[in-house]
Amino acid sequence: MKPNKSLIRKAHFLGTKIRNLRKRNRLTMEDLSARCIKVNADMAPSVSYLSMIERGKRVPSEEVLEIIAEVFQKDLNWFLDDVPEEAAITPNKGSRGGISGMALEPNFLFSNEILQIAIPEMLSQAGITGRQFAHLLIRAHQEHHQNHFPDLERSAEEVGQKRLPLSVDDLLDITRHMGLSIKWFNKAPATVTDGMGMDTNSVVTSFFEPPNQIYINQLMKSQPQRLKYDLAVHIGHCVLHDKDGLKNVMVAGRNEVVPLPDGNQLNSSSVVEAQDILQAWRDFECSFFAGALLCPKVPFRQMLDRHGYEISTGKLSGVSESVAMRRMTAVSPYPHWHYFDAYAPGKLKAVYRGNGIPLPWGNMRMVEDPCQHWAVFRMINAPLQGTSSQISILNVGDEPRIYSCESIKVEDMAGNKHVLCAGIDLNPAIEAQGKDALSLATDLKQACVGSGGSANIPPSVKKDLMSVAKILNISWVERGIDNPARLICSRGAVCPREPSCYSGATLR
Template identity: 75%
Template sequence: MRSEKSLMRKTHFLGTKIRNLRKRNNLTMEDLSARCIRVDSGNAPSVSYLSMIERGKRVPSAGMLAVIAAVFQKEVEWFLDDIPEEQAITPEKGRRGGVSGMPLEPSFLFSNDILQIAIPEMLSQTGTSGRQFAHLLIRAHQEHHQNHFPDLERAAEDIGKKRMPLSVDDMLDIAKGMGLKIKWIDKTPQTIQDSTGQDSQQLTTSFFEPPNSIYINKLLKQRPHRLKYDLAVHIGHCVLHNKDGLKSVMMSGSREETDDTMQSNTLNAQDILHAWRDFESSFFAGALLCPKVPFRQLLDQYGYEINVHQQLQVSASVAMRRMTVVSPYRHWHYFDAYAPGKLKAVYRGNGIPLPWGNMRLVQDPCQHWAVFWVINEPLVGSSAQISILNVGNEPRIYCCESIKVDDSAGNPHVLCAGIDLNPAIEAQGKNAQSIASDLKQACVSNGGSAVIPSAIKHDLTTVANILNINWIERGIENDARVICSRGAVCPRQPSCYAAGKALCEESS
């Protein structure tokens, strides 16, 4: 019989393995406890004790582990560290929003005490500011919930009464009705230099001054969509936080962090609080300007065309971000990108890898992402693109539409909205993995892009019609492209990154 002390040294993954086995077999803790009792009532765990085992708070005795193993028809050794199979220790909830999670195992190394020591050290060594990490936490929360925040939607609907569109006068009336005073200022764009040496323009668009004054840049009178957004954000802070912690300054530009406090590697509660309030108020603003039900009806009427934003006099950015919220299809992504590779905003409810990071530039980005070539080339007509990308070891088919616009400071940037088509293909009873693999092979064998084969085109057209997204049909008419998360893992033959690297070496 294995000794109790020997058992304890090999149980770091045990709780997670039991939990995942239980969930994969659709058993509650009560179900598992009851089955254990039927096997051996003397060694069966109670529900409360089973909960502590799964959370790593208790280690079962050898007899109790044998009972649990018998229920699942496993050998006792399978539960121990000797066989830490990836599938056994990857939490199911890690992909709820499509974004891959990681197992925080063994749990004793991921305790609050250890993480509170390790995270600041990680930020310091990687050059990540506390504010950047705070925004990353908020984004992970947003993606995990796939933009589903009904309390924020209701708060916005209570203020706007689901009216759409809201005019500038409507927004000013709402602000004044809440006791906010509107004052106008003269501010011109300022040239700033980012960490890569690139010049860009930055403009102060509005700011709040306690107790109830909103100062708005007069330049926004010529940009009513931005004026309405700034007002909506300030109204959101007022509604959600009772003017406590109102965002003081709103800027337009790529938002290169230059303030010393933004560059600090220290992560504190204020960073998290400010980041969360910024997110809530921005989400509120979108919900106020594009209320869920009427905006979904408008999108359905016009096949999710990006230009619906013109009818509402809201920015394309607000409209595209709201698409990811109101669509009944949950598998969306959204990028807001500045050259040469600065992501101002990211949402990945479909788990798509990032083509670059919004914390630092990468050296080998894949240039075949639509968001890359649109930012670097003149855009004529639609940019709709069908792409094949390996996520993990599985090929997935994505479609996106990108547009190039200027922000209020005059900087060009690219907005991109897209969806993962694999779940929609599977919903029609088709084998998405097989279709994606066939399309990938056709592209790879043709140098990286290819005309979509007629059978696959038929399947994708069916999906486009069901989803009622017009730009998917336009993307189908273009060549499909293989893209990758980094050039170093380029699947093209020959690798386009390897070719580029060779050219660089020859020129040097």
């Protein structure tokens, strides 16, 4: 359908507005076209047509413009000349978000000599080992880059050819093509488990022995999702590290540990050895590679977009909830994600914070009294089925921020129940639409404080949040808006607030 003449006369800046709005929301042309198809498959513009609209080569019909307006939750007239373009939709080419640092003086305190003396003492007082500190360094690197590792993505795509889903047979074919052999075992040999500090909460699922042998636990035959992940990790080890002499051991359970190459127990000292850094980096590389192989970026992103980022999308991809949720944080055009994997009573086994959300406590050690308003801990002992969506308010510095998350309780191969939680920081999304995120967060915080820590979202706040949820195209954000919002903090049950948010709050 052709555009009417009235629309043509008012459309001089329409393309610029659409382009800036699309970039402000970090959508590609393909993303925007897919979103339009969800609104109206028959009238949705193609990628090439959107490109011509943005470059001013075409003026869309009113019907097409209405579809685009629906995607961005804007009134149709907003795109026309008589509505000035807001400065807030101009693409921000500055910081990519996450945790940003600042220059500190005096810089001599950061000399190698001072750090070599101070770090072991710091780790000793913090109660973590050099190996754990190495993993913290890797996580900080991951968060700084907001899960953007194109070299690892490309390596995985070359192996898997961007196929989605990959079956167990597909992965076995890849291992055979790489010259790898598979053997099955009922019980891991002592040479593998000795010195690992394993207990009944853990089970060895697989291990690689150079130069080309993968050993897999028989239990994995009934766990195809975990089997595929282990195979993908070992394929990654062989591709990225050329089947070197490092024995790669995969363990399921709350106390996942990996031995050093000589088979000795992990070094419990606070000295950061070079081997600690190497093994931590390889753990990360192989895990990221496995996710990229099983859920290639573009196909998985398109699948998530079609299904509103539901956790159940993982089933369509043939992967576990954990893999699906971790890949969401890497493939989504929206960068402000976090991911937690929590075991009872208060242990975070895995953490990702691309949005800089504070941890639920001061360090990574287990705590007995984590704040039970955090969904990831509230669900651990709750008799819930399926997933749970929540809107939360958390002070970061002196300012409240609005977070949304989706949590699900799962069970690992060792029989341990744990909770997976993926979430986003909504403040940047609110600001991207020209709204006052701080004002909305303050209003929501006051509502929660007035109701003892949890309250229904006020209608005025709810309207703006629902608009942002539709733009983000994340279904569980919309569901969370219909539930009571909760105050959360990085302290445990001894709440630091005055008055305490626990006074009168109902923990459900």
